[in-house]
Amino acid sequence: MASEQSSLVSKLYRIWLSQPEQDELITNQYGWDVLTTEPGGVDYIEADAGGVEAMWATPKDAHQDRVLLCMHGGGFIGGSMYTHRKMFGHIAKQTGARALIINYRLLPEGMHPKPVDDTVTAYRWLLDQRIAARHIAFCGDSAGGALSVTAQLRAREQGLPLPAATILLSPWVDFEVTGGTMQSNAGKDALFNQPWIKQLADDYRGSASERDPLVTPLHADLTGFGPIYVQVGDQELLLDDSRRLVSHAQQAGVDAQLEVFDEMQHTFQMMAGRAPEADEAIHRLAEWARPKLGLTETEPAAAA
Amino acid sequence: MASEQSSLVSKLYRIWLSQPEQDELITNQYGWDVLTTEPGGVDYIEADAGGVEAMWATPKDAHQDRVLLCMHGGGFIGGSMYTHRKMFGHIAKQTGARALIINYRLLPEGMHPKPVDDTVTAYRWLLDQRIAARHIAFCGDSAGGALSVTAQLRAREQGLPLPAATILLSPWVDFEVTGGTMQSNAGKDALFNQPWIKQLADDYRGSASERDPLVTPLHADLTGFGPIYVQVGDQELLLDDSRRLVSHAQQAGVDAQLEVFDEMQHTFQMMAGRAPEADEAIHRLAEWARPKLGLTETEPAAAA
Numbered sequence: 001m002a003s004e005q006s007s008l009v010s011k012l013y014r015i016w017l018s019q020p021e022q023d024e025l026i027t028n029q030y031g032w033d034v035l036t037t038e039p040g041g042v043d044y045i046e047a048d049a050g051g052v053e054a055m056w057a058t059p060k061d062a063h064q065d066r067v068l069l070c071m072h073g074g075g076f077i078g079g080s081m082y083t084h085r086k087m088f089g090h091i092a093k094q095t096g097a098r099a100l101i102i103n104y105r106l107l108p109e110g111m112h113p114k115p116v117d118d119t120v121t122a123y124r125w126l127l128d129q130r131i132a133a134r135h136i137a138f139c140g141d142s143a144g145g146a147l148s149v150t151a152q153l154r155a156r157e158q159g160l161p162l163p164a165a166t167i168l169l170s171p172w173v174d175f176e177v178t179g180g181t182m183q184s185n186a187g188k189d190a191l192f193n194q195p196w197i198k199q200l201a202d203d204y205r206g207s208a209s210e211r212d213p214l215v216t217p218l219h220a221d222l223t224g225f226g227p228i229y230v231q232v233g234d235q236e237l238l239l240d241d242s243r244r245l246v247s248h249a250q251q252a253g254v255d256a257q258l259e260v261f262d263e264m265q266h267t268f269q270m271m272a273g274r275a276p277e278a279d280e281a282i283h284r285l286a287e288w289a290r291p292k293l294g295l296t297e298t299e300p301a302a303a304a
Numbered sequence: 305m306a307s308e309q310s311s312l313v314s315k316l317y318r319i320w321l322s323q324p325e326q327d328e329l330i331t332n333q334y335g336w337d338v339l340t341t342e343p344g345g346v347d348y349i350e351a352d353a354g355g356v357e358a359m360w361a362t363p364k365d366a367h368q369d370r371v372l373l374c375m376h377g378g379g380f381i382g383g384s385m386y387t388h389r390k391m392f393g394h395i396a397k398q399t400g401a402r403a404l405i406i407n408y409r410l411l412p413e414g415m416h417p418k419p420v421d422d423t424v425t426a427y428r429w430l431l432d433q434r435i436a437a438r439h440i441a442f443c444g445d446s447a448g449g450a451l452s453v454t455a456q457l458r459a460r461e462q463g464l465p466l467p468a469a470t471i472l473l474s475p476w477v478d479f480e481v482t483g484g485t486m487q488s489n490a491g492k493d494a495l496f497n498q499p500w501i502k503q504l505a506d507d508y509r510g511s512a513s514e515r516d517p518l519v520t521p522l523h524a525d526l527t528g529f530g531p532i533y534v535q536v537g538d539q540e541l542l543l544d545d546s547r548r549l550v551s552h553a554q555q556a557g558v559d560a561q562l563e564v565f566d567e568m569q570h571t572f573q574m575m576a577g578r579a580p581e582a583d584e585a586i587h588r589l590a591e592w593a594r595p596k597l598g599l600t601e602t603e604p605a606a607a608a
């Protein structure tokens with residue numbers, strides 16, 4: 001039984017879609033973040049990550065040399081390091097690492113492959129800052145989930161080492177938009193409908209094929225990838241994206257794990273600090289991530 | 305003629321008062337900040353200011369040795385360094401100074417004089433960090449406006465130097481709640497009614513008299529205070545608080561200046577980045593403040 005608080009995300013999505021009088025208060029560029037409480041004890045410091053606008057979310061007690069490279073969602077048309085700073089701040093705080101949240105280019109300028117390239121640029125910049133690849137995890141939600149995978153393909157093309165791990169929240173990884181849950185979850189998903197996702201996919205890929213591995217991770221060769229951890233809500237049109245990605249990765253020999261959350265909506269982790277399901281998901285995520293980053297203790301260490 | 309955008313603050317206040325279904329999204333502890341855009345180029349770094357929880361809002365190009373000590377509004381029952389970080393961030397960025405935003409104790413714990421003492425503690429901490437009093441301005445909105453004055457009385461009692469200047473936005477400085485605009489602006493003010501303000505005043509002052517100068521700045525001896533600059537909206541119940549404070553300060557020989565903004569509501573500067581009136585007010589505030597802090601140029605200097 002979902003918590004009462006967890007209905008907040010559905011309410012916000014309904015407000016976005018219904019556009020009532022007060023919508024401008026919460027549908028503007030930054031409105032998404034009303035879902036998320038301030039984690040507290042996290043500093044937000046803007047940075048130029050090799051030419052890519054970015055923001056460090058630095059928990060007071062984080063291991064400075066462990067980094068989550070974070071790609072926000074928003075269908076390649078919205079979201080920013082500002083809308084997602086608190087959610088990634090919660091994740092960083094639980095994990096005991098710093099988060100670098102990037103403002104990759106958005107549409108209309110940011111057509112494929114620009115967001116992929118921006119992500120690789122930020123990753124290369126992190127490596128240049130002497131952060132070891134084995135101490136970096138990529139973390140992305142929704143469209144940022146696609147980038148979390150495709151940027152690794154591009155980085156590998158360029159001879160860069162792959163990061164230690166990949167963390168995906170409600171990832172969008174099929175730009176053909178063919179998942180069975182497009183039909184079976186229609187009406188349950190408070191945000192999406194299939195034609196809209198298809199339109200977003202077409203706007204993003206431009207002249208690239210929807211079957212291009214750099215567009216659709218489901219067609220990518222994931223051999224050699226580090227462990228992948230995926231969280232998704234069972235109400236989502238994108239549920240099958242997560243299921244198929246994990247299966248596809250496992251077939252390539254990758255340690256991939258899926259957690260499906262009952263009665264949860266797209267990117268429900270944005271309710272961090274407010275809905276117990278979001279906090280539990282982030283707790284589980286952090287438990288999974290710490291050993292992948294070489295952090296063996298169960299809680300962030302202030303003395304690190 | 306007020307801008308269309310400037311109605312946002314009235315809308316938010318109406319939502320707070322009417323409590324529709326989606327209110328919980330924007331009436332929580334952090335909801336106030338939906339009014340304010342991200343200034344950008346400002347870092348937010350939490351700090352312990354001598355035992356008082358605080359946050360630096362540090363514009364990338366600020367003069368590091370010039371500081372606005374910022375006390376947020378919220379009737380001593382709400383608001384925080386989180387709700388106000390963006391507004392004070394805009395003010396700091398325009399001024400070319402850093403802002404230290406403090407979480408003074410709130411009711412029920414934070415009865416008078418605890419918020420006054422917390423403000424003095426943070427001020428003493430700033431002086432201990434070798435920030436010169438002549439390079440510090442106190443800046444407060446609403447209830448934080450009262451603290452911006454009363455904390456100076458307390459600091460003077462303790463032998464501390466007074467700050468260079470005081471900046472007040474819609475300050476609440478009469479805890480007897482007797483201003484003539486309590487009646488003449490009734491119905492125009494989208495947030496307040498007189499009995500509510502009286503209740504907030506009684507809850508805050510506890511056993512102290514409403515005529516105590518440490519409670520009601522209108523009864524304080526302001527002789528020797530640095531220059532005071534006040535902004536207020538002409539729709540406010542608290543309009544007469546500002547008028548009387550400026551008159552009271554001038555009678556004590558203080559350089560005090562009042563700017564009344566047409567068709568504006570309580571703390572309309574929270575719409576910074578969104579309503580032109582808020583941006584214009586902050587621009588004027590910064591123009592006033594820079595020379596008081598020894599900054600003679602008209603724009604913040606990146607090279608400082």
